[in-house]
Amino acid sequence: MSRNDTTQFGPPRPAPAWLGWGALLFFLFTQVYAVVTSPADAMMGHLQKILYVHVPSAWVTFAAFGVVLVASIHFLWKEDERADLLAAASAEVGAMFCGLTLIQGMLWGRPTWGVWWSWDARLTSTLVLFLIFVGYLALRSFVEDPHRRGQWSAAVGILGAINVPIVWMSVRWWRTLHQIQSDPREVAPVFLRGWLLNVAAFSLIAVWFIWKRYEAARYERAAEHAAQAAALGGNNG
């Protein structure tokens, strides 16, 4: 058992329902707003609309993996179980957004490039990132002991995070085709507002998902501790 197990922190602060509903309503609003306010793009026509969901999903994916990295380092350093649970929650949400990013990219790539998939650096490294997330979550589900699970998945999370830019570099050298990544400064203002609003909406949704998942993880861990204490004949059971 770690020095800082979650039993000493009391119950987690619940994710407020208004945040969830607010994020959902805001997301619906930004979708409508972005689609209504943007004219057809000169080159891509209405295909451009995918920018509003694709790029925010990708950003949220990288932010979520960043949280996994920071929380993992914090866990190994301070042995605070809460950091381990936050990393796990963030990895689950990140994997979901990563999968969404890939699917949206394919939907866009088919009419634009004429293929569902191309082996360029950005696509390939996003797919590898997704696989690393999947491996991380698989490791968590295959290890019973909470402390061992925390230590191992933190190590895997940190190495995985180190690997992502390396994969990106190596695939880029190997072959590249993806258009230069979208930069807010190069996007016409008429598209920009809808896009930035969507980034905010996606971030809110991600925060709410992670928070909710973290809360559930805290209760699961509390149940594990109670079961352990009961098995040892302690007075907690």
Place this chain on the structure above:
Amino acid sequence: MAFRDDMRRIRAIVWKDLTTERRSKAGFNSVVSLGVTILVLFGLALGPDAQALRDAAAGALWLAVLFAGVLAFNRSYQVELDGGALEALLLYPGARWAIFAGKLIANLIFVSLMLVIVVAVGLVLFGVRVPAQWPSLLGLMMLGVVGIVALGTFYAAMSSRSRAREVLLPLLLYPMLIPVLLAAMMATKLFLSGDLMNELGTWVSLLGAFDVIFLVATFLAFEYVIEV
């Protein structure tokens, strides 16, 4: 003095692992046979066209070495688990990284010997002429093996002690190995088919850089995964 003690520990672990392997031989023989079998399957999948086989030789060789090598990594800890030998190993005084270094070197020797045989058979099967500078080819391939073995030895320390170890190790290891494999395959391909654009040196130095990064990362992280 402490450093010399660690060197002695590493030597002892390497000697122990290789002796176990030498006395059974079954492990090595079956891993080499598996590597050759994978090469045959690749040959059949790629069809009888001689040029297509030659073009794909570098990729097939590395995948055969990888798939066969993965078995070695789990084995190297599995033999420790019988009779609680790993706990005993951890109880001995000394730094944890010495255990990792010992395992890594033993796996390195094991996989390198396997690679020499598999590559020799592969060059024949895929109709690639053995290049005149074959020692350089071996040196280049050793660089690839260092990357594969470093990450493989590290991840096997976890997967071998978890449920579902057969599926967990490849699931964790393969995505992590993509940069090393990509660089190793490109360098080998350029070496075998002629380096027209003068890119070979870049890929080899990239491979060396990946090795250094992953060696440092796994040495630092090993302490956290072995102590629990």
